Amino acid sequence: MPINSLNRKKLELAKKKNAQKFKEQVKKFKEQPSSSFKVEEEKKDNVLELYQNMSPKEKEIFNRELEKRKIRDNYALYIKYVYPNYIFTKFHALIANICQSVVEKIENGQKVKICISVPPQHGKSMTVTETLPSWFIGRNPDLRCIVTAYNADVAEKFGNKNRQLVKQFGEEIFGITISESQDNKTLWDIDKHQGGMLATGILGGLTSNGGALVIVDDPFKNGEEANNPDIRDKVYDTFADSVATRARGKGNAIIVIHTRWHDDDLIGRLEKSGEWIIINIPCVWEKGEDKLLHRKIGQTLCPELGFDSEWALSMQKLLGQKKWNALYQGKPYIDGGNLVKRSSLKFYNEQTKPTTFSAIEMSCDLTFGGKKASNDNVCLGVWGRNGADHYLLKKIKKRLTFQETLQQLRVLSSEFPLARKKIIEAKANGLATIETLNREIGGFVSFDPKSKSKQERFENAIPYIESGNVWFPDESIDPTIEDDIDELLRFPNGTHDDFVDMVSQYLLNYEYRYGGKVDTDNRFAVLSRAIRGI
DSSP: OHHHHHHHHHHHHHHHHHHHHHHHHHHHHHOOGHHHHHHHHHHHHHHHHHHHOOOOHHHHHHHHHHHHHHHHHHHHHHHHOOTSSOOHHHHHHHHHHHHHHHHHHHHOOOEEEEEEOOTSSHHHHHTTTTTTHHHHHHHTSEEEEEEESSSSHHHHHHHHHHHIIIIIIIIIHHHHHHHEEEEEEEEETTTTHHHHHEEEESSSOTOOBSEEEEEEEEESHHHHHHHHHHHHHHHHHHHHHHHHHGSSSSSSEEEEOOOOOOTTSSHHHHHHOOOOOOEEESBOOOSSOOOTTOOTTBBBBBBTTTTOOOHHHHHHHHHHHHHHHTTTOOOOOTTTTTSSSSGEEEEOOTTTSOOSSSSSEEEEEEOOOOOTTTTTOEEEEEEEEEEEEEEEEEEEOOOOOHHHHHHHHHHHHOTTTTTEEEEEEOOOOOHHHHHHTTTTOOOOEEOOOTTOHHHHHHHHHHHHHTTOOEEETTTTOOOOOHOOOHHHHTSSSSSOHHHHHHHHHHHHHHHHHHHHHOOHHHHHHHHHHHHHOO
16 A cells, blocks of 8 residues: 555544544533633643644634633623624623622522612613523523513513523523423523523512522602602512512522612612612712722713713703702602701792891802812802891802802902802912902901811701791792702712802801891891991
């Protein structure tokens, strides 16, 4: 037999052996559990050598199996694979990483209870409820998942979305199929395994069903439901009795994800227990450092989806401050207010406004040179005193430079010449303002808060408000007053406190100077001050 013929036979035999070895390796690769997939260092060279000896077709198959393994191991990759046309942002990557962490804790025998509040229409349901169950069950075909929503129709949509993903990708990626004997939109099982999914409305009842992963997505249909105390009680009671108790197994997790509506909604109540991980992802980053997404102040969550700063400003104006804070910032406040209740506030209009005042003063909350954030406003208030009552006659709140602030104070002083006293906290450039304008106008004095914190100052001023002696202009006089009232009611948990500082500074200055004494007769009070040159 010619030597070249012998060599050809040896090469063909070697190629067949390599092909058989490759098939065995791929089979082992596919059968190896995703959670235990670890290639030891000493095996890497063998795999590399095997790969180098593969034909182009074999390499294509091997690479395909490697891609499937990565998808099984990485939830973010799974989302991108099953939704190739979806715009996947940093926000979605963050949510995906949180979900993956929860699943891995379940697989490691740990228990997790987590609440996530996110703004509406940003893809929370797609990233979590419509997709996570299929990935979780694919990795763990003997475990079950329960999903609930505010009604059965929405829950059915969630159940069917995951069902379709398993039908389309389950066998390809995870080697699983749905059982023919139990296959519908709200309840489906995995063939030859114990796992599957149940989807139901939160008030629909779960009977004896249990699951290692329980997801509650938007338990309230709208603000009307969330603002109804009876419905809030019913949702919470059902959750506590029938949902939270269905998390079963050595490792299990409950994920509650919804847009905030009310301080006492489901996340609000769970937060008060102190037993839940609470993650709030606001639409617009407002202050401090965004440690999760590294946004700068003013940056929105998903500008790639059209939710940019211009959109945010427009939506904020459309909804009003209270709804915007709840829905998009995840920061609803207690009905009626936190430290101050709305029922304590008094409002006046042109018909009820006094015609004379015993004294008119200004209270100026400045921003420059102090510790305030650069996005805070200057807030200037003109107050009139009538007997025991204090009336906010005019307010200016906007971002101003030092020179712009000086000019605004000049204009106000001209508009209210009887505002002889103008108080400014004596810190940083506040002193510079006092010195500059006293050379021109006069009447600017420093205010010493006596080392009190912002909250202490406001709490000391609250009795004047609660007694009904502080009057604010209604919207017919000041169309923006509701934003200021919202800030007042949210304090100390609100984003801004410029208006609060201005109000408390004025009332505390009155307290420190007059000890709460009431001017009983405006005529004699004005005459007395004129004689004394005040």
